[in-house]
Amino acid sequence: MKHVDCCIIGGGSAAISCAISARKFGVQNICIIEREAELGGILNQCIHNGFGLHIFKKECTGPEYAELMIEELSKYNIEILLSTTVLSIGVDKHVQAVNSQNGLIDIMTDAIVLASGCMERNRGAISIPGSRCSGVFTAGSAQRYLNMDGYLCGKKVFILGSGDIGLIMARRMTLEGAEVLGVAEIQPYSNGLNRNIVQCLDDFDIPLYLSTTVTKIIGEKRIERIELSKVDENLKPIAGTQREIEVDCLLLSIGLIPDITCLNRLPVEKDARTHSVIVNECNEMTLPGFFACGNALQVHDLVDYASMEGEATGRQVAYYLQEGFVQCEPRKVKAGENISYVVPQRLRIDNIRSDCKFSFRVKKPMKNCVLRIMADDQCIKEIKKRYALPAEMETINLEKEILRNEWQTLHFEMREVYE
Amino acid sequence: MEDILIIGGGIIGSLIAYQCSKFHCNVTLLDKENDIANETTMANSAIIHAGYDPEEYTMKARMNVRGARLYASLCRELKVDYKQVGSLVLARNEEELNTLRKLAQRAKKRGINTEILNRSELLMQEKNLSDEVIYGLRCPQTAIVTPWKVAIAAIETAMANQVKCELNQEVIAIEKMEDGFLVKTQEKEYRAQMVINCAGLHADDVHEMACGTRDFEILPRRGEYFVLSKDCAHFVNHVLYPCPTEAGKGVLVVPTVHGNILLGPNAENINEKENVDTTKNGLEYIRESVGHLVKNVPWGEVIHSFSGLRPASDRNDFIIEESRVKDFIDVAGIESPGLASAPAIAEYVFENFIEPKFHFSKRLYFSHRQKNIEIAKCSDADKKMYIEHNPRYGEIVCRCEQISVQEIVNCIKRNCGARSVVAVKKRVRPGMGKCQGGFCEPMVVKILAETLGISPLEVDYNKKNSPVLLAKKGEDE
Known part of the structure; x- marks a missing residue:
């Protein structure tokens, strides 16, 4: 049995940043466990531009961003297990993993960081009716087939969902000679970043159909057609609006969910809103010494933000190992009106050093709105915003001073202001 | 000339083939699909009903009660899961x-x-x-099984005992000859003394090919x-x-x-x-x-x-009988509780039609099926042993179900091996988890291509001609 101070599960941007920062803050024995043969996670298949503007102050491709991170990591002599899959994690912080070289690997660790990224929602999750023929893919698997394995999974492509990977793949497959017939989004607004709508759809004349969804998949062996329908304000298909489109491929870009499969048997509290674990101000789960960051904790819009969260978490791991946290009854943080979630969900004020960063998303696009943070009945912060979009994660730092008073629950709420 | 030709490789055809394989006889099973158990057996409630539900004096009642009693030992013989959950x-x-x-x-x-x-x-x-x-x-007494795994295990065992199984063979004509039957598919012809019609949804069509009449409708x-x-x-x-x-x-x-x-x-x-x-x-x-x-x-x-x-059939009960053509046996209309009844139906067909005609002698040496190695279910010691012996057991492909490369290779290499992504999924479950193949499907395609020595472009998702991938990057038509 091998012993380490901190074991990080996953080898993407959040994991690497977390490892570097933990080391910088003095954690000695760190071990990263990565499933793939190289570090970098999903960055490796994202060969498009647009990464790194915040962290590296320049525009990189996914693999370039990964390379910069890995280069930095290599300065710190941190143990990395590649092509290694975690099989189980015990409450006693016993991590069991496996690879072909070492066989079973048993590691005891003092701190665990879950940085295992996210997975794509798929056809099963939204139960699209119709045939179970071939030719239906999540956008991310299509991206992997194309950028990693060198194969196109369709030539006449339609995309359901305006998530960023779908938009990126619309452009990518067009550049590879496929015909992308359109993107349908069930919501009346797009779910991708605005720059991706412009650069991936508008620039290639690919139509975006809002309030529209795929209501049937048709095809005997391979997909042959899809049925599109308009939806009403309750997102229900409107009878009589169906039309069929001939395709040989349907890509789904209908959202990402944190991948916390590794935690299966652990008694940690989960948040139905983030589909991940509940964490406190230190990104620590409800089990002491278990941390989460990156897309495994909440799905980020930009890899830079996942890195930053990893970095902050690495620092907390160091505090945990060196000084321990002040144990006190955590107070609750809740998503109120028009807010879909807030992270962290728990606060132990005494562990906040100077301020605490909160991340949240709004439920629907809003204009001229006010964010109010309520400590029970009292508003402790009010910020006006010109607009807010579900596709864009919002963050806010609250100083320890204004959080210090007596209260039970902190509510985040967003309201439109009518003038 | 075969002794027996079984048309259809669902749970019924497979278990009849398995029953026959315990005896010295020449049996061939045909299926029109590229895998065994790809239609009704693949998509049902997977329950071994105890047998109190069917009406009195029906074949359904008789077969269900007997079938449910045979299941536990059948699953032990075949080394497949059986859970009596009630x-x-x-x-x-x-x-x-x-x-x-x-x-x-x-x-x-x-x-x-x-x-x-x-x-x-x-x-x-x-x-x-x-x-x-x-x-x-x-x-x-009510139990659950994985129906297609029962069928696949039955066929694998039957094949290990000289039964032949030919896939992608859709029967298009059946002629009654003096000494038996001539059964034609698009590519091949088969001769057999007895034909057993286990064609499931197509049993009425197959019956008509042999008998010239539609004596029942599916x-x-x-x-x-x-x-x-x-x-x-x-x-x-x-x-x-x-x-x-x-x-x-x-x-x-x-x-x-x-x-x-x-x-x-x-x-x-x-x-x-x-x-x-x-x-x-x-x-x-x-x-x-x-x-x-x-x-x-x-x-x-x-x-x-x-x-x-x-x-279901228009007779509202199982049809298990010799048709108007001698030695052409119909096993049709096997709707619920068909899965629960299957071992009893196989036994009934053997005892009432096969045995009286052929009087086959029992095999002295019967090869039992080797159970698949399932890393996720192994003890730590076994995991270590298998990986030491073959490192590919340590390369996990499917994170949701914890399935290794070698388990997938094995299921392709078995005697009734997987030939499609779905066939692999049926046998070892990559893609059955939460990500539904989002992460592992590209790997499964790669392993299928490598193991079968074909291009990834030739790998089918499910049925024949249902490719996963359509073109190589950078290549024009």
Whole structure:
């Protein structure tokens, strides 16, 4: 049995940043466990531009961003297990993993960081009716087939969902000679970043159909057609609006969910809103010494933000190992009106050093709105915003001073202001 | 010349082939699909009903009661999972309670244990029962299996004992010759003394080829299902049935051998024998109906929906008989409880038609099937041993189900090996988890291509000619 101070599960941007920062803050024995043969996670298949503007102050491709991170990591002599899959994690912080070289690997660790990224929602999750023929893919698997394995999974492509990977793949497959017939989004607004709508759809004349969804998949062996329908304000298909489109491929870009499969048997509290674990101000789960960051904790819009969260978490791991946290009854943080979630969900004020960063998303696009943070009945912060979009994660730092008073629950709420 | 030609490799054809393989005989099984068990056997409720449900004096009742008794030992022989989880038929009013009493009486006559429980007794066994439920009939004998795994294991064992299995062979003509039958497919011709028609949904068409008449009609009845993720493993512990009606057993809640939950099926008569589409209405009906049995359904955990066709017939009972043409045996109309009845049907066909004609002698040396190595289920010591012996057992492809490269290679290399992504999924489960193949499907395609020595472009998703990939990057048509 091998012993380490901190074991990080996953080898993407959040994991690497977390490892570097933990080391910088003095954690000695760190071990990263990565499933793939190289570090970098999903960055490796994202060969498009647009990464790194915040962290590296320049525009990189996914693999370039990964390379910069890995280069930095290599300065710190941190143990990395590649092509290694975690099989189980015990409450006693016993991590069991496996690879072909070492066989079973048993590691005891003092701190665990879950940085295992996210997975794509798929056809099963939204139960699209119709045939179970071939030719239906999540956008991310299509991206992997194309950028990693060198194969196109369709030539006449339609995309359901305006998530960023779908938009990126619309452009990518067009550049590879496929015909992308359109993107349908069930919501009346797009779910991708605005720059991706412009650069991936508008620039290639690919139509975006809002309030529209795929209501049937048709095809005997391979997909042959899809049925599109308009939806009403309750997102229900409107009878009589169906039309069929001939395709040989349907890509789904209908959202990402944190991948916390590794935690299966652990008694940690989960948040139905983030589909991940509940964490406190230190990104620590409800089990002491278990941390989460990156897309495994909440799905980020930009890899830079996942890195930053990893970095902050690495620092907390160091505090945990060196000084321990002040144990006190955590107070609750809740998503109120028009807010879909807030992270962290728990606060132990005494562990906040100077301020605490909160991340949240709004439920629907809003204009001229006010964010109010309520400590029970009292508003402790009010910020006006010109607009807010579900596709864009919002963050806010609250100083320890204004959080210090007596209260039970902190509510985040967003309201439109009518003038 | 074969002794016996079996048409159709579903659970029925497979188990008849398996039964024959215990004897010295020449048997060939044909299936039109690129894999065994790819239609009805692949998509049903996966329950071994105890046998109190079918009406008196029917083949269904007789076969079901006997079949259910044979299953545990059959699954042991075949080394496949069998779990006796028990079942509850739930009643919501006094009238339904009367039905439970009738079922209990019928069960008693057939030697099946049951007991009627009141609501508080029920709640001790199942915490998520709907508030409407007031009584339930518990039957401890009800069991669950993975139907296609039973069929595949049966064929694999049969093949290890000289039975031949030919896939992608759709029968297009059958001629009665003086000394037997000439059976034609698009590519090949087969001669056999006896033909057993286990063609499921197409049994009436195959019957007509041999007999010239349609003496029965198969009336496909479609059933749709939802699958919940393994995170809901203990949402229910028993198979839950509503009170049966004229229309059938109704929408059920069923735990699976692997820890998922099935919700379904509805029942819709349709005219197309290949139409396994799911429908908006069908799925909505299931959503509404399960509410009568359970509450707190974790709908957010739905990972898959599918549908299957039950090959019901216009005779309302199983058809297991010699047709008007001598030595052409029909095993048709095997709708529910067909899975539960399958071992009894195989036994019946062997004893009543095969044995009297051929008097085969029993094999002295019968090869049993080697069980698949499943890393996820191994002890630490076994894991270490297997990986040391072959490092590819340590390369995990499917993170949801923890399946290694070598397990996939093995299932392709077996005597009735997987030839498609779905065939691999049926045997070792990559893609059955929460990500539904989002991460592992590209790897499975790669392993299939490498192991079979074909291009990834030639790898089918499910049926023949259902490619996953359409072109190599940077290459024009």
